[in-house]
Amino acid sequence: MGHYAAVWDHKAAIEISKDWNGIDQVFLRNSRGASAKISLHGGQVVSWRNDQGEELLFTSNKAIFKHPKAMRGGIQICYPQFGDCGLLDQHGFARNKIWVIDENPPPLNSKESLGKSFVDLLLKPSEEDSKQWPHSFELRLRVSLAIDGDLTLTSRVRNINSKPFSFLFAFHTYLSVSDISEVRVEGLETLDYLDNLRKRELLTEQGDSITFESEMDRTYIRSPKVVAVLDHERKRTYVIGKEGLPDTVVWNPWEKKSKTMANFGDDEYKSMLCVDGAAVERPITLKPGEEWTGRLMLTAVKSSFCFDQLELQSKGF
Numbered sequence: 001m002g003h004y005a006a007v008w009d010h011k012a013a014i015e016i017s018k019d020w021n022g023i024d025q026v027f028l029r030n031s032r033g034a035s036a037k038i039s040l041h042g043g044q045v046v047s048w049r050n051d052q053g054e055e056l057l058f059t060s061n062k063a064i065f066k067h068p069k070a071m072r073g074g075i076q077i078c079y080p081q082f083g084d085c086g087l088l089d090q091h092g093f094a095r096n097k098i099w100v101i102d103e104n105p106p107p108l109n110s111k112e113s114l115g116k117s118f119v120d121l122l123l124k125p126s127e128e129d130s131k132q133w134p135h136s137f138e139l140r141l142r143v144s145l146a147i148d149g150d151l152t153l154t155s156r157v158r159n160i161n162s163k164p165f166s167f168l169f170a171f172h173t174y175l176s177v178s179d180i181s182e183v184r185v186e187g188l189e190t191l192d193y194l195d196n197l198r199k200r201e202l203l204t205e206q207g208d209s210i211t212f213e214s215e216m217d218r219t220y221i222r223s224p225k226v227v228a229v230l231d232h233e234r235k236r237t238y239v240i241g242k243e244g245l246p247d248t249v250v251w252n253p254w255e256k257k258s259k260t261m262a263n264f265g266d267d268e269y270k271s272m273l274c275v276d277g278a279a280v281e282r283p284i285t286l287k288p289g290e291e292w293t294g295r296l297m298l299t300a301v302k303s304s305f306c307f308d309q310l311e312l313q314s315k316g317f
Ligand SMILES: O=P(O)(O)OC[C@H]1O[C@@H](O)[C@H](O)[C@@H](O)[C@@H]1O
Pocket: 083, 090, 091, 172, 196, 217, 218, 249, 251, 274, 276
């Protein structure tokens, strides 16, 4: 399987194995011991570990690993619908489908994979999907793990039909946190957001940063390219960069809703936070033959957050 990997030394590797349901999953590893696991079920990133072996993504202890439902956690691909704003199942069908490994993807910018282990996945609509959503598309996902452990997800949607179509998209990202009460999100101050708990009412963020004391389900519109999630107790900061994704969704179900979710423990809301790079306020429209690209870049660093220290520019933010 070496040809899937950008091999810069002998330890960079990619392996393919079966998951609990006999569905292929891809294991990426870098030379320092960081890793990522991607399931072909849903094109879902199910694990991302740093070089200390610490898991950076949340997965519920009650997650159900059973086709066709995406398991609760990791990074899910929401496409072509987000939430329940449409006729399809919540968050669209892509997260519930079996993707394939794309051996010959159309080229991406060469910098994209330089020095990284990566895999390319592809989803094309089945007959059943076309009945529900009558548009011909190719949805691609490249997952790349860099030498410093950064994880990049690049999605491309191509219209291969003779008519335009529109879609919504999100990288629904479950971050693992120590205790939600100790977490702060920076970068969304003063922005307008749609409050999904109040029928998508348009409100403006008043806080200096976002902290959590109750259920939250918000779509921050036209959000900046970089948002930081500071976990004080664990002394870890996640830096979330995005391109082609104008919005950021912030979600935590809190206590009451958690109890109603079958595949989620009653107390698990304390150890997770979803911060999604998304294009959900306004649909993206593609004319025949056109392609859209969206990218999510995740970095986890120790201790307090400082834009300068992170040399964000050198990381491509
Ligand atoms: O339970 P699901 O379908 O995975 O969705 C979880 C949540 O995902 C969030 O992104 C949405 O904003 C919430 O409204 C939704 O409840």
